[in-house]
Amino acid sequence: MPTTFAAYAAAALAEIVGCFAFWAWLRLGRSALWLGPGMLSLALFAWLLTRVEAEAAGRAYAAYGGVYIAASILWLWLAEGRRPDRFDLAGAALCLAGTLVILLGPRGR
Known part of the structure; x- marks a missing residue:
């Protein structure tokens, strides 16, 4: 379980990071050079998700969703400087x- 959670967190x-690169390019007016590292980061994401021990991809993806949401709330706070409110925290x-x-x-089984 700890290795599964670590893989999900990574x-x-x-x-x-990969999605933010696209956000920065399209929404924040950053250079298209952000897209290369962003695509590499998204490929790393897909590879990491395949490292999770699960008998079915759908279950691995479903369980990952909660970790992604919590990580996104952390990103909101740490990278974007916007403090999560109680609804963000309760939802996560x-x-x-x-x-x-x-x-x-x-x-x-």
């Missing part, structure tokens, strides 16, 4: 709870 950071907590249900739910 994947979330890579995805957010709910999503992380969903991640745990998906990852830890008993399954007949």
